[in-house]
Amino acid sequence: MKGGFRQSMAWLHTWTGLILGWLLYFMFVTGTAGYLDTEIDRWMRPEAPRIATDIADRDAIERGLAYLRQQAPDAGKWSVLPPSGRDIPALLTFWQGGEGDGEGGRGILDPATGEEIETRDTGGGQLLYRMHWRLHYLPDLLSGWLVSIATMLMFVAIISGVITHKKIFKDFFTFRPGKGQRSWLDAHNALSVLTLPFQLMITYSGLIFMMFVCMPWIVAAFYGTSEAGRDEFFHEIFPEPAHVETAGPPAELVALDGPLATAADRWGEGSVRSVEIEHPGHANARITLHGSIASTPLRDAPSLTFHGVSGALLAEQTVGTSAIRATRDVFLGLHEGLFAGPVLRALYLLAGLLGTGMIATGLVLWTVKRRQTLDATGKGSARGLALVERLNIGTVVGLPVAVAAYFWANRLIPADFSQRADWEVHAMFLTWAAMLVHAALRPRDRAWVEQFAIGAAACGLLPVVNALTTDRDLAHSLATGDWLFAGFDLFMLVTAVASAAMAWRLARRRAAPDASRRGRRMRNRPIGASHEPAASNTSRQ
């Protein structure tokens, strides 16, 4: 049965990888970008002032509360997050509606002054990252299921891929360039096996992220299908101690000094990640201080809940009391990598890029193999193959170009345009659509060349656009040691050069095809090289 088992797993791997392969590519591109979400945020708000990093938490929190008192005195819940590392670069405030009022809002403040930081309205890197699991334009439930299904298919693809890969360790060191289909297989194998632990982790933890969406009936079997039942389950998993539903009569909020001192005692100075105040200004107010979830992979933090009027400590939650909760938290923590310092973050980025390349090479390999079979024996669906080939071009190259368009739109759409944040995203998806149309209309080989050329222009000119629309051009960034802006520009330039090199190489290959190739087709010589680029760098951001 062994031969049959590996063969059937190869078939399964091929199809689970293909069905939602482009969606998975989108998720990998946006997910990888997500490891630099706050950096991209910063780049997309060039007029934001440098935030002082030495403001005491206590002062920042007080300024945040002053702002909230002014902006949302009747809100049902306030949240204040003082600046903290790369994860929370400014003083963040949020509020949610009061009685019967569902409205909410947020303010991004300068911790030194408590004033709102006036910048252009943009979704920034956070929105790009959010698309990773929320997609865009789709209702929550639909995107949740799509992402869940894609992740499950990816999981099955990984397992079936490992099963089918006979010489998984020996083949790791095999790379045979310039041999068409075989080179693509080698590239796909190398990328996949090199990052296999990461891909397994990221996929399984992705499933765990989505499990409340896609495995809800396990909960329902014990808690019922009603909303009350589901709430009961969630409150048992994520308890909210000392929580009271009603606000009560008006009463003055206690000063935060006492609670903050208690937190400093237990956790050390500067470890409060967020302050949540329920029913501020009422008798049943509750002040909850949370520690940082970004400090360890455990992605969980202790909390202290105080009475909002008397300041008495009502409840304390420590971390790691449940091994099962901890398991979930560690999975999520490893997936998000919030705890990662610069070196580990660079590794996360690299793994994400390699994973993106793994998907891209898999998608292209699928077409190369089919094209070879079709040309040699006439077997297979020409239309299906053409569809996949075109989707590949428009997505593997077209999607990164669309992300570049998102950045172009950020610089070019006027700051006072009312829906500029929405239109930055529209620009991204319109560009992706245009690239798909281009891929459909142009001859296939030309399409690859032209799209890589467009990619080179889109990335290479972005630093120029940046220089023309802001005062933070590359020269200025290098001179002032602004590594974020300099790094962004340099990354775009490197990507542009790589893209241009690909375009040039593909154009050259087209211009001088192996004239005898057609004659040799029937003798089973790999012809992939004449239609597709040889395996090389196809993973781009």
Add this chain to the structure above:
Amino acid sequence: MAEPRRQRSRSSGPNRAWAAVTSRVLAATFGGYTLTHVASILLVFAVPASLSHAVLAAMMLSFVIYCVAIIWCFATRSAGRAWLGMLIPTAVLALPAWWLTGGLTP
């Protein structure tokens, strides 16, 4: 890529092959999903923790069960065996699951 072994039949044209594949896909997707749930619900009783945490543990493990079920559906000799592989364990596990959970709570 080779397809899973086809059922032995007299009229095996391309339509027959795709019907077999589709059958396996349905068995894996829906049959597997059902089997996963029944097995996970039973698994809850095996976890030594409070109910909510046992449910959480079972949910986290459910994807392994689902993956095994899907692999079975495509590795086994025929589409018919794929369905049997989903339906029989589901039926066998559903009885104790139903009994232990006191029937599905409304």
